[in-house]
Amino acid sequence: MRNYDLITPEGTKDLLFGECIIRRDIEKTLLDIFKSRGYSEMITPGLEFFDVFNLNSSYFPQENLYKLTDSKGRLLVMRPDSTMPIARVIATRLRDAMLPLKLCYNQTVYRTEPALKGRSDEIVQAGVELIGSQLKIADLEVISTAVEALKAFGMEFSLEIGNIGIFKELVSKLEISDNVKEKIRQNIEAKNFPALNDLLDTLGTNPVTTALKKLPALFGGMEVFDKAEELMPDENIKRLLDELRDVYIDANEICGGDGAITVDLGLVNKTDYYTGLVIKGYLQGHGEEVISGGRYDKLISEFGYDVPAVGFAINVNGVAKVIEKNGVFPALPRTDVLVYAEEGCEVAALKAAQELREQGFIVESALFDDLESARAYAMDKKIAKVVVIDESDEEEQE
Amino acid sequence: MNKPIRIALTKGRLEKDTVGLLEKLGFDCTAVREKGRKLILPVPDGNLEVVLAKANDVITYVEHGVCDLGVVGKDTIMEMEGKFYELVDLGFGRCKFALATKKGYDFYSGYGIKTIATKYPNVARRFFEKKGMDTEIIKIEGSVELAPLLELADGIVDIVETGTTLKENGLEVIEDVAPISARLIANTVSLKLRHAEIDGLIKLIEENL
Numbered sequence: 001m002r003n004y005d006l007i008t009p010e011g012t013k014d015l016l017f018g019e020c021i022i023r024r025d026i027e028k029t030l031l032d033i034f035k036s037r038g039y040s041e042m043i044t045p046g047l048e049f050f051d052v053f054n055l056n057s058s059y060f061p062q063e064n065l066y067k068l069t070d071s072k073g074r075l076l077v078m079r080p081d082s083t084m085p086i087a088r089v090i091a092t093r094l095r096d097a098m099l100p101l102k103l104c105y106n107q108t109v110y111r112t113e114p115a116l117k118g119r120s121d122e123i124v125q126a127g128v129e130l131i132g133s134q135l136k137i138a139d140l141e142v143i144s145t146a147v148e149a150l151k152a153f154g155m156e157f158s159l160e161i162g163n164i165g166i167f168k169e170l171v172s173k174l175e176i177s178d179n180v181k182e183k184i185r186q187n188i189e190a191k192n193f194p195a196l197n198d199l200l201d202t203l204g205t206n207p208v209t210t211a212l213k214k215l216p217a218l219f220g221g222m223e224v225f226d227k228a229e230e231l232m233p234d235e236n237i238k239r240l241l242d243e244l245r246d247v248y249i250d251a252n253e254i255c256g257g258d259g260a261i262t263v264d265l266g267l268v269n270k271t272d273y274y275t276g277l278v279i280k281g282y283l284q285g286h287g288e289e290v291i292s293g294g295r296y297d298k299l300i301s302e303f304g305y306d307v308p309a310v311g312f313a314i315n316v317n318g319v320a321k322v323i324e325k326n327g328v329f330p331a332l333p334r335t336d337v338l339v340y341a342e343e344g345c346e347v348a349a350l351k352a353a354q355e356l357r358e359q360g361f362i363v364e365s366a367l368f369d370d371l372e373s374a375r376a377y378a379m380d381k382k383i384a385k386v387v388v389i390d391e392s393d394e395e396e397q398e
Numbered sequence: 399m400n401k402p403i404r405i406a407l408t409k410g411r412l413e414k415d416t417v418g419l420l421e422k423l424g425f426d427c428t429a430v431r432e433k434g435r436k437l438i439l440p441v442p443d444g445n446l447e448v449v450l451a452k453a454n455d456v457i458t459y460v461e462h463g464v465c466d467l468g469v470v471g472k473d474t475i476m477e478m479e480g481k482f483y484e485l486v487d488l489g490f491g492r493c494k495f496a497l498a499t500k501k502g503y504d505f506y507s508g509y510g511i512k513t514i515a516t517k518y519p520n521v522a523r524r525f526f527e528k529k530g531m532d533t534e535i536i537k538i539e540g541s542v543e544l545a546p547l548l549e550l551a552d553g554i555v556d557i558v559e560t561g562t563t564l565k566e567n568g569l570e571v572i573e574d575v576a577p578i579s580a581r582l583i584a585n586t587v588s589l590k591l592r593h594a595e596i597d598g599l600i601k602l603i604e605e606n607l
Contacts (some may be wrong), residue, residue, distance in 0.1 A: 118462065158591060191483035191589070194581075220593055262590060282587050287463015288481075289587065 011121030091303030099132025127313030219264035515545030
């Protein structure tokens with residue numbers, strides 16, 4: 001049998017030194033932002049019952065889940081997402097909590113990705129969930145949190161909004177099977193105009209099919225709303241579009257010109273449990289979105305508690321990748337002082353080191369039994385000061 | 399000046415057709431035509447950069463966003479799948495996926511599980527899944543036509559252009575699987591962040607197809 005004791009599974013990696021600092025910096029920056037806005041952090045288990053992710057509307061295909069069984073033979077999964085477990089908690093332990101609830105998290109999710117594609121199976125996501133408000137101000141609060149988070153990385157960014165309700169309303173007007181609806185959705189998601197046109201042509205020409213054909217092309221700035229307006233077949237859908245326009249205008253003002261706010265009416269992703277507003281965030285230089293979120297007013301009711309919610313998650317690995325690519329490595333925190341103990345003075349040296357730490361220095365104890373090695377170590381680590389503790393007194397050196 | 403839009407072309411026939419199209423649009427593709435062994439080539443007046451790659455790699459580079467656009471056959475897209483926008487059917491590189499067997503062989507008869515040889519296992523699997531038919535699929539790297547002749551397989555799922563190779567080897571198409579042509583694909587983020595430039599290019603392409 002082959003031994004795999006020296007490597008990590010595909011899609012996972014060890015993080016060292018700078019990589020680790022970047023990761024933790026991003027996480028801290030994000031959690032600080034979330035907490036400064038009143039979100040309380042929560043932690044859900046890494047293992048959940050498969051059933052949590054296998055509701056009526058199964059958003060996570062089982063082939064993409066890491067599965068195992070508990071001691072009773074019940075099927076467990078490694079959490080592929082944080083929003084569903086949080087929905088479970090809200091529908092159970094937080095059922096009687098006062099609304100709105102503002103929760104945030106920073107935890108790993110696991111999904112099996114195709115091999116040899118350079119993707120991670122283990123992704124850290126930091127995000128917020130705002131539960132119990134359907135007001136526009138809730139959408140704007142989440143958008144402005146996302147903008148603040150994107151701004152914090154100091155790179156060119158853009159935030160994109162859409163409303164999946166427009167697509168859902170449109171297809172509901174067609175008398176077609178769920179299968180065909182799903183095909184239409186796939187083609188809109190992939191902006192596959194040739195296939196979308198062919199498919200819709202078979203359903204006849206009417207205002208609904210005309211609008212659906214145009215949906216994936218309707219992305220960009222303010223001009224999108226003017227183009228979309230005349231395509232919307234009824235007042236109900238026009239109202240959704242108007243609401244989105246209001247959000248777009250406000251979001252632009254919130255962003256204040258630091259990044260771009262754009263709109264895409266063709267944001268209709270499969271794993272979305274979203275019902276209304278959808279948001280995506282992009283950083284220049286990264287080939288995938290780093291923020292994904294939206295309004296999911298029906299998800300928690302699948303756990304038995306009917307309450308609206310909106311939120312988003314940031315892919316921390318993605319952000320780290322861009323930061324590393326742009327070469328903005330943060331400086332490693334450097335040790336200020338190395339304390340060397342002559343034989344018999346170990347306790348005195350440890351105490352002296354502690355005293356220096358209390359003065360605010362970063363202090364290491366030298367783990368050598370000769371001064372030469374300790375000096376060489378200090379030289380290699382660029383430690384400016386070596387303090388030698390012997391029986392008489394202390395001696396300082398550069 | 400912004401950094402150029404990077405477009406990955408599938409080496410070979412699609413590359414020639416695409417360069418022809420770009421020249422029709424008025425771009426100076428001299429560097430691409432006289433490429434030697436270079437793999438990244440500038441198209442100066444269009445602020446474009448052409449990358450030459452194998453079909454599967456075109457998709458990989460576009461998915462990761464290291465190339466903004468790509469030209470690749472629908473055959474490769476169907477086999478690989480992935481997350482990108484499939485924007486334009488470029489119309490050239492037309493052919494089809496088809497199921498072929500030895501001439502006169504009654505493929506759908508009998509209870510036995512049929513064996514299919516193919517270079518495109520995902521395409522073949524999906525085709526038979528849709529029919530609710532269990533099949534055994536064997537991946538072949540070279541001339542798939544050999545497999546039924548050597549009696550390794552009952553049939554093949556492969557790309558058919560003119561059908562000459564099939565005919566010369568005593569095989570025939572018994573069913574079409576899907577039409578194929580070259581597609582222009584785009585990275586999902588590039589299309590958003592460089593909307594104006596890419597949109598301009600696409601409009602130009604669509605006018606000249």
